[in-house]
Amino acid sequence: MRTEFEFIDHIKKKYSLDRIGDDCAVLPKDAGTDMVVTVDMLVEDIDFRLDWTTPELLGAKVLTVSLSDIAAMGGVPKWSMLSIGVPVKLWDSDFIDRFYEGWHTVANHYGVKLVGGDICRTPDHLVFDSIVAGETAKGKAILRSGANPGDSIFVTGELGGAAGGLILLESGVRFSATHEKRKRLIERQIRPIPRIAVSKYLAENNLATSMIDISDGLSSDLHHFCEASGVGARLDADKIPVDANLVALSITSDQRVGMALSGGEDFELLFTSSQQEISSPEFSQFHLIGEVTANIGIVDVISGGDVTLMPRKGYRHF
């Protein structure tokens, strides 16, 4: 069976779709501005479960997932359209009102305006499709394809927490009935934060040569970016910022690193820079994890004195 990534490659070639393949499509707007636009579909019992979260947090997450794509391009979010498919039993409750309340809390915080959408009935499962458009200065969208051998590779925060939260939720643990570190893990899963402010700092200071958000998992997203840039990467396993709260799970240190490498939905940004050091009084969370190489498509992981090839693991639908 084809993965969705293989299918997307297939139709890109078949129909010459040259604008597909980044976190957002970049489209010309006016003389000084480009538009960046993204869409994300989320399906009940595939991408989320109602008993894991609240309607408000779900509304917030649906928008955040798309804001993270805008952040990955160095964009400033502007407007959104939201399609929702709702089974009758939920329509006939306060679910939708609470969902929109959570959605708008995030939208107001980031200055996003809802300009359209669609409302449908579904036979049994909730489905959301979230469209967000933003803007960048002309030609300044930060693509996946701009990395050069020798560039440093950074991530903007700790990884693996959302995957840890997912394991807890799947095993029946709930936010309201667990301890502090486990709460923080579940929070990374159900209340993600889009890295809009860090993205703005990187874009305004021309610090990133390429960028992607970590939605499928570091390993998978790093391979995407190596393919797009025609480069390879060398990661230092000891420098990968493993979520500190993962110690609350009964797993080994190696398993924690594995979750940081292949767990999805942390929504941190992975970017490359020609600089070896980036610091800012406002943002202390830049973690230098490795270097871009000329070994096209090859990601090496250095751990102690050993070098291993990083397998491509991460979330996929098919």
Place this chain on the structure above:
Amino acid sequence: MRTEFEFIDHIKKKYSLDRIGDDCAVLPKDAGTDMVVTVDMLVEDIDFRLDWTTPELLGAKVLTVSLSDIAAMGGVPKWSMLSIGVPVKLWDSDFIDRFYEGWHTVANHYGVKLVGGDICRTPDHLVFDSIVAGETAKGKAILRSGANPGDSIFVTGELGGAAGGLILLESGVRFSATHEKRKRLIERQIRPIPRIAVSKYLAENNLATSMIDISDGLSSDLHHFCEASGVGARLDADKIPVDANLVALSITSDQRVGMALSGGEDFELLFTSSQQEISSPEFSQFHLIGEVTANIGIVDVISGGDVTLMPRKGYRHF
């Protein structure tokens, strides 16, 4: 239970959403151009059934539904994003390839470029979300709100055919195994045509003061447009262009008119004009069906010497 229209009114007021309420959102693009953008969600076993159609025709219809919204604004379609949610059993078949083939046939015909999208797994039902953006000259998008008392009301083609086709499909009749007139009715349901060319003619010649596409049904969509324009309407029942192929159904003449009034998905355009007569060698299908009045929100239907209030009937999800 609230209808979706009541819910949309509610959130428009609650969150001050002043760009919602037309077939497309109108957004500023550059000095000379506005962008018009629309989104439509279609759900299996609610909006379509797989055994009614082919994957190619379904792909074509998913795009057409959105192109019809662009046409309703007098827009020229430019680009699209498409989200699809697919159950595993269909992913593992030729369905998606054939769906995209049908989608691209329409896209190529109208010059629409696929610039993005999302692919998801669903537990059991197909779901599509179709985003299309187009352009109009600055300030020239044809809104629902521009009608003035005294304007003539036109539709661009015959009505009720798609509803007739739906009745046939629901009763088990299939395109490949029925007679000519019934084939034409089913075709209106499974192979709709977006009125892009007529829309372009109307827009370029400044002929329409307001416009909407007939997706929910003439009666329902006419009420939408009266609300938006703050006007009423007087329709001449004898002038409503009832689909000629409806004679192939075992229903009365009154029932046929009823289907033309409240059947959805014909995707003809309903527009008002300050002119009483519009003709063009290229487009013969303008049907003058009535007049805009100052009786806000009231739609009268004149039939013989009788005047009756038109009830608001049409498709809704809730």
